[in-house]
Amino acid sequence: MRAFNVPESGAQPVVSDLPVPEVTDGTVLVRVKSAALNAIDNGLATGMMAAMLPHAYPLVVGRDAAGVVEAVGAGVDHVAVGDEVFGHVLLAPPVQAGTIAEYALLPAAAVAAKPAGLGFDQAAALPLAGAAAFDSVQALDVQPGQVVLVTGATGGVGSYAVQLLAARGATVVATGTAADADRLTSLGATTVVDHTSDTPLAEQVAASYPDGVDGLIDLVSYSPDALALGAVRKGGKVASTLNAADEQVLAEAGLTGSNIMAAPVREVLEPLAAQAAEGTLKVDITQVLPLEQAGDGLATIASGAARGKIIVNIAD
Incomplete structure (x- = not known):
């Protein structure tokens, strides 16, 4: 799969081919349509947070995503293969899994069904x-x-x-x-x-x-x-x-x-998505980038010039 990743400690993020993650107990493999960039992604990509949380490489950048369920692990019963979902990769050592890739492995606790009235870009912009x-x-x-x-x-x-x-x-x-x-x-x-x-x-x-x-x-x-x-x-x-x-x-x-240590778990995500789908919560997306330009989005956030949410389109 194509993924925006840090190949080794100290390296700059690149888009390259990596193996598709394998589903495990309590996880959901998502074929990613859209992913969101957050300020924390710069901290992880540069290794600034490695002293707090061990990192493993190649480290895929990104925490938020929306897409279609490709596979589910044992114990997952609230979503099924083919469902449109969105969610978040919760921080847990070692930090390696990410979402700016064609496939992402998310913990089931942080995966929710995407409302039909909400686009993939909008859903990806919600979690963190x-x-x-x-x-x-x-x-x-x-x-x-x-x-x-x-x-x-x-x-x-x-x-x-x-x-x-x-x-x-x-x-x-x-x-x-x-x-x-x-x-x-x-x-x-x-x-x-x-x-x-x-x-x-x-x-x-x-x-x-x-x-x-x-x-x-x-x-x-x-x-x-x-x-x-x-x-x-x-x-x-x-x-x-x-x-x-x-x-x-x-x-x-x-x-x-x-x-505040944000907890983008399903119980928080579902009501936010419902509000966004009904139009009472605006998802303020100001920039949408292709996968190959994900690094430009990180640079915008690092410069302090970001306004609203920056989204990376992975697939149509």
């Missing part, structure tokens, strides 16, 4: 980003009328988080540039603040919300001191997808919070 957004909103326990700041709102996770917050009746303050404003407001943001401005983010937020926002979903900060904690009122909550929510730092600021 959708689950991260859902878990972040859940962690804040957002109530109608609350104000929530989303930093990193222009990316894939942010595009879902803005919508899920708005659907709960929250007022959403999203970070972006002037060029992003129309797109973010169309997704449900009430206010867009320019993260490239010389004026600190907290000051920009305070101009509209002088008492501070009720919650912060941070999708971009790698350390506690990078979080816009000054924008959050005392007693507010913080959710970080990059492990920046330090309990002591938050406590000193009069806040609580948690770090």
Whole structure:
């Protein structure tokens, strides 16, 4: 099969031929139609995460996919050969299996039936980003009328988080540039603040919300001191997808919070897909690439220029 993979530690990803994975107990072999790129793919492709999770090579890049079931392992009874599905390769050592390939082996727990009204591109764009957004909103326990700041709102996770917050009746303050404003407001943001401005983010937020926002979903900060904690009122909550929510730092600021480890399992994926199929959750795809250009998509994400979701088409 053709696969976008890292042939050995330290090498650059390439598209080359690899053996088709063999189905095992509790897994689903999928003939991939579409796969999605996520920020984590750069971390895995460069080996940045090898100290945390052992890697095995060749390492196929990609975690999310949608396609048609080719085979199922023992114990799998919720999908069958020929079903249209989507899902995610959960992180487990050694990291090697991926989805940007003609075939992908996914754990059954992270495979769901694709609704008939949802395209393969849209389904592939849901798992990791959708689950991260859902878990972040859940962690804040957002109530109608609350104000929530989303930093990193222009990316894939942010595009879902803005919508899920708005659907709960929250007022959403999203970070972006002037060029992003129309797109973010169309997704449900009430206010867009320019993260490239010389004026600190907290000051920009305070101009509209002088008492501070009720919650912060941070999708971009790698350390506690990078979080816009000054924008959050005392007693507010913080959710970080990059492990920046330090309990002591938050406590000193009069806040609580948690770090989010997304779990794109079937119980989370099915309701997200149902919402997307009925049109209440927009899947914000901004770029679709052929397999041979998957590396260009990774480069876009690494540069910070990605908007919405980037999809790799594997087959028609």
